[in-house]
Amino acid sequence: MESPPEYLPRHAELVEVPYFAQEAYQCGPASLAMSLSAAGISVTPDILKPELYVPELHGSLQVEMLAVTRRQGAIAYQLAPELEDVLREIAAGTPVIVLQNLALGLYPVWHYAVAIGYDLDNAEIILRSGPEQRQELPMKTFEYTWARSGYWAMVAMLPGKIPETAEEYSYIAAVSSLEKIGDPKNVQRSYIAALKRWPHNLSAQLGVGNTAYRLHDLAQAETAFRQAAQDHPDSVAALNNLAQTLADQARYEEALDSARRAVSLDGPLAKTAQATLADIEVKVREHTSLPAH
Amino acid sequence: MKQQYSRFMRWTSRLVMLSMLTMGLPLQPAFAGMVETDQAISHELANQDRAKINAFLDREDVLSQLQQHGVSAADAKARVYALTDDEAHKLAGKLDQLPAGGTDIIGALLFVFIVLLITDILGFTHVFPFTHPVKK
Numbered sequence: 401m402e403s404p405p406e407y408l409p410r411h412a413e414l415v416e417v418p419y420f421a422q423e424a425y426q427c428g429p430a431s432l433a434m435s436l437s438a439a440g441i442s443v444t445p446d447i448l449k450p451e452l453y454v455p456e457l458h459g460s461l462q463v464e465m466l467a468v469t470r471r472q473g474a475i476a477y478q479l480a481p482e483l484e485d486v487l488r489e490i491a492a493g494t495p496v497i498v499l500q501n502l503a504l505g506l507y508p509v510w511h512y513a514v515a516i517g518y519d520l521d522n523a524e525i526i527l528r529s530g531p532e533q534r535q536e537l538p539m540k541t542f543e544y545t546w547a548r549s550g551y552w553a554m555v556a557m558l559p560g561k562i563p564e565t566a567e568e569y570s571y572i573a574a575v576s577s578l579e580k581i582g583d584p585k586n587v588q589r590s591y592i593a594a595l596k597r598w599p600h601n602l603s604a605q606l607g608v609g610n611t612a613y614r615l616h617d618l619a620q621a622e623t624a625f626r627q628a629a630q631d632h633p634d635s636v637a638a639l640n641n642l643a644q645t646l647a648d649q650a651r652y653e654e655a656l657d658s659a660r661r662a663v664s665l666d667g668p669l670a671k672t673a674q675a676t677l678a679d680i681e682v683k684v685r686e687h688t689s690l691p692a693h
Numbered sequence: 694m695k696q697q698y699s700r701f702m703r704w705t706s707r708l709v710m711l712s713m714l715t716m717g718l719p720l721q722p723a724f725a726g727m728v729e730t731d732q733a734i735s736h737e738l739a740n741q742d743r744a745k746i747n748a749f750l751d752r753e754d755v756l757s758q759l760q761q762h763g764v765s766a767a768d769a770k771a772r773v774y775a776l777t778d779d780e781a782h783k784l785a786g787k788l789d790q791l792p793a794g795g796t797d798i799i800g801a802l803l804f805v806f807i808v809l810l811i812t813d814i815l816g817f818t819h820v821f822p823f824t825h826p827v828k829k
Contacts, residue, residue: 572734579729580729672728
């Protein structure tokens with residue numbers, strides 16, 4: 401790096417990151433197992449191999465690395481393509497999975513490794529890489545091989561923890577990808593952590609409400625959606641979900657009010673809002689009309 | 694041949710139905726009527742993209758370029774509102790490649806390219822064959 405920022409420590413090394421020696425072509429499972437284990441999810445490359453390794457390719461795809469991380473219950477966050485961000489994550493205690501192309505563009509040799517340390521004075525990066533438990537690589541060489549992968553790098557975080565270099569929308573989007581498959585309680589911890597850092601983020605507020613709704617905690621869901629609707633009065637999603645949550649509690653008058661406001665806002669979610677309003681109107685009629693017999 | 698095809702389709706559709714029944718349902722318990730978080734995020738991002746495009750359309754050099762092509766800023770903005778989320782994202786991505794100053798020759802060419810791309814997508818011009826004008 402030409403001029404590393406002042407606040408970055410001159411060197412750092414995460415010696416406690418476990419090492420799994422890789423078998424042939426198994427750099428994906430090995431790297432991910434090291435990263436997940438360091439985060440506190442104990443797995444071995446053998447556990448990950450069936451989900452991750454594509455025999456025809458002799459390797460693992462980047463999207464699968466992210467997806468399998470989620471299936472293990474962790475947040476998969478892809479870093480911005482900056483060497484500085486990789487070093488900042490390491491300095492903050494998080495090992496970084498990097499994709500390198502060890503050969504040239506025409507005849508690529510793809511390789512995943514885990515960056516666990518660096519030394520700015522010696523211009524070196526330290527990797528757990530393939531058969532080497534501690535590979536010291538000149539920073540320049542690393543940058544060349546990493547550049548050829550399009551600077552692909554990711555971290556695996558336990559829910560509730562936010563990567564040092566996390567960008568607001570990328571991180572919250574990463575959390576939301578875990579919402580439909582992960583434990584809602586864990587996912588909610590991540591949304592709450594995100595709200596501590598970015599207090600008024602609409603998506604994180606909705607995420608807290610939606611995970612509470614999945615957990616059938618309608619009171620918490622209502623509080624979250626109310627907050628979202630108050631901070632973002634033009635959010636159809638906040639009003640729609642508030643209306644649905646109120647209707648589920650048979651509080652139809654309040655539900656109708658929110659649903660009508662959602663419908664009045666128009667926008668790409670208009671159809672959902674209209675359907676919610678129609679649904680509540682039906683329930684109101686059922687509720688108020690006298691039994692037929 | 695036709696019959697083979699329809700038999701194939703029949704089995705495929707059965708397979709698809711079965712996989713939807715067995716896999717789709719358990720993932721989505723009682724979430725009817727709710728807007729999913731990821732859905733809300735993509736709309737929010739698209740709104741940011743639209744804001745970025747509108748800010749671009751407010752630039753003086755852009756305004757004069759638009760006028761040269763017979764487009765009023767108000768018209769252009771009305772069309773930006775009608776872009777799909779995906780289109781807004783693609784367009785905003787192009788804007789990110791634009792140099793801030795636009796004084797050098799490459800910058801100027803790229804600048805004109807972006808302006809024309811925008812007017813194309815908005816349906817005011819048709820310079821690039823690969824663009825699909827926004828339907829109103």
